[in-house]
Amino acid sequence: xxxxxxxxxxxxxxxxxxxxxxxxxxxxxxxxxxxxxxxxxxxxxxxxxxxxxxxxxxxxxxxxxxxxxxxxxxxxxxxxxxxxxxxxxxxxxxxxxxxxxxxxxxxxxxxxxxxxxxxxxxxxxxxxxxxxxxxxxxxxxxxxxxxxxxxxxxxxxxxxxxxxxxxxxxxxxxxxxxxxxxxxxxxxxxxxxxxxxxxxxxxxxxxxxxxxxxxxxxxxxxxxxxxxxxxxxxxxxxxxxxxxxxxxxxxxxxxxxxxxxxxxxx
Amino acid sequence: xxxxxxxxxxxxxxxxxxxxxxxxxxxxxxxxxxxxxxxxxxxxxxxxxxxxxxxxxxxxxxxxxxxxxxxxxxxxxxxxxxxxxxxxxxxxxxxxxxxxxxxxxxxxxxxxxxxxxxxxxxxxxxxxxxxxxxxxxxxxxxxxxxxxxxxxxxxxxxxxxxxxxxxxxxxxxxxxxxxxxxxxxxxxxxxxxxxxxxxxxxxxxxxxxxxxxxxxxxxxxxxxxxxxxxxxxxxxxxxxxxxxxx
Numbered sequence: 087x088x089x090x091x092x093x094x095x096x097x098x099x100x101x102x103x104x105x106x107x108x109x110x111x112x113x114x115x116x117x118x119x120x121x122x123x124x125x126x127x128x129x130x131x132x133x134x135x136x137x138x139x140x141x142x143x144x145x146x147x148x149x150x151x152x153x154x155x156x157x158x159x160x161x162x163x164x165x166x167x168x169x170x171x172x173x174x175x176x177x178x179x180x181x182x183x184x185x186x187x188x189x190x191x192x193x194x195x196x197x198x199x200x201x202x203x204x205x206x207x208x209x210x211x212x213x214x215x216x217x218x219x220x221x222x223x224x225x226x227x228x229x230x231x232x233x234x235x236x237x238x239x240x241x242x243x244x245x246x247x248x249x250x251x252x253x254x255x256x257x258x259x260x261x262x263x264x265x266x267x268x269x270x271x272x273x274x275x276x277x278x279x280x281x282x283x284x285x286x287x288x289x290x291x292x293x294x295x296x297x298x299x300x301x302x303x304x305x306x307x308x309x310x311x312x313x314x315x316x317x318x319x320x321x322x323x324x325x326x327x328x329x330x331x332x333x334x335x336x337x338x339x340x341x342x343x344x345x346x347x348x349x350x351x352x
Numbered sequence: 353x354x355x356x357x358x359x360x361x362x363x364x365x366x367x368x369x370x371x372x373x374x375x376x377x378x379x380x381x382x383x384x385x386x387x388x389x390x391x392x393x394x395x396x397x398x399x400x401x402x403x404x405x406x407x408x409x410x411x412x413x414x415x416x417x418x419x420x421x422x423x424x425x426x427x428x429x430x431x432x433x434x435x436x437x438x439x440x441x442x443x444x445x446x447x448x449x450x451x452x453x454x455x456x457x458x459x460x461x462x463x464x465x466x467x468x469x470x471x472x473x474x475x476x477x478x479x480x481x482x483x484x485x486x487x488x489x490x491x492x493x494x495x496x497x498x499x500x501x502x503x504x505x506x507x508x509x510x511x512x513x514x515x516x517x518x519x520x521x522x523x524x525x526x527x528x529x530x531x532x533x534x535x536x537x538x539x540x541x542x543x544x545x546x547x548x549x550x551x552x553x554x555x556x557x558x559x560x561x562x563x564x565x566x567x568x569x570x571x572x573x574x575x576x577x578x579x580x581x582x583x584x585x586x587x588x589x590x591x592x593x594x595x596x597x598x
Binding site: 214 | 406
């Protein structure tokens with residue numbers, strides 16, 4: 087009976103958490119008209135969420151591009167197809183790896199920080215203080231954070247794509263014997279082969295990054311606002327925020343890919 | 353006799369299986385100060401949170417300015433709370449904002465005052481609580497007494513009709529505690545606010561209270577003027593309020 091009881095509590099808690107998060111997302115969307123009054127806080131959050139994470143994002147991106155180029159290039163070399171490495175790295179980075187890597191870094195750094203900040207404010211009654219001062223915590227705390235990450239995630243993803251492709255180019259040039267101009271040309275051709283203004287691989291990746299930005303920030307804020315019970319509660323909120331964001335990044339990444347490349351066709 | 357501004361009737365509140373409030377009824381007249389004393393876990397802070405609408409009672413009536421608080425929606429509560437100030441036990445200052453910005457926050461968020469007008473108003477209350485030297489400091493770099501005074505300044509900034517004080521002297525040395533008591537008294541005298549003060553300190557109760565109530569196990573054990581309470585024969589009341597004022 088104890089196991090069933092615990093399982094029931096877990097399911098109920100998860101449903102309540104999901105309901106709270108969706109309600110928070112709705113309330114944040116409703117608060118958007120107040121964004122012009124929150125420009126300063128939003129810019130602060132954009133700096134914290136975006137600019138401060140650029141170094142780690144770029145380092146991870148360049149090495150991810152290099153690993154992808156080396157691993158794939160060595161296999162292709164066996165069949166004499168290593169000249170395709172530019173196409174493969176560019177498509178992989180723009181479609182999947184760029185948004186995915188950026189989202190994981192942001193979930194681990196910014197999403198967790200949001201949960202910790204709001205969780206600490208919650209357990210020290212600062213959120214309640216805002217409420218009794220007739221200040222809506224969603225408008226004051228959540229809106230700037232969600233908007234900041236929603237804008238910064240796609241921007242960082244574009245940077246990750248560019249740096250990842252460049253990292254792949256370094257390996258292609260130094261390890262696979264492909265000239266850098268040839269590599270870049272094949273990367274560009276693979277992305278623009280459809281003849282569209284903005285390549286589909288790029289805009290789908292940016293759309294994914296936008297979805298991930300909303301997801302990471304709203305999960306971080308939701309977990310923080312539900313934190314209870316002092317330092318342990320804040321720790322649990324951070325863990326929950328990172329865990330849930332990672333799961334949703336994977337699941338939503340698949341759904342977006344399925345929607346654009348399977349349902350709408352490639 | 354002035355009108356009651358706050359009226360509680362038969363208020364019950366439980367958390368899980370724990371009964372916190374068990375039929376609390378009292379009223380506070382306009383301009384008066386009602387002091388709540390009692391042991392830990394007797395429902396004093398829960399009463400304050402029920403009055404300001406952070407907690408909903410399981411049953412009973414909580415009326416503030418004639419409005420039934422539990423029945424108000426979010427926007428109704430926000431409107432009502434603009435007439436109320438709340439001093440939290442630990443100050444609950446926003447930790448990444450300076451003392452000045454903390455006090456200015458309700459005006460910046462809820463009023464159409466210019467920055468210059470906000471500055472003037474904030475400096476007025478800062479002078480009242482004697483915190484001129486701490487305006488640019490963050491909450492984690494000031495003392496407990498300064499945090500309480502900053503919290504009081506923030507509670508006063510909207511010119512509230514009602515102020516709720518949750519343990520305004522908790523964790524303070526006797527001198528600072530006395531300073532806070534005098535500050536609360538001077539706020540009452542100058543602005544004529546209606547107040548409810550939750551405290552463990554006899555000195556605070558006798559300095560600021562018009563009516564003192566002692567809570568026990570979620571009920572009001574005794575209620576009366578400071579003089580009546582000082583002469584009470586009820587043992588628990590005597591333990592809280594009898595003898596020498598500390």
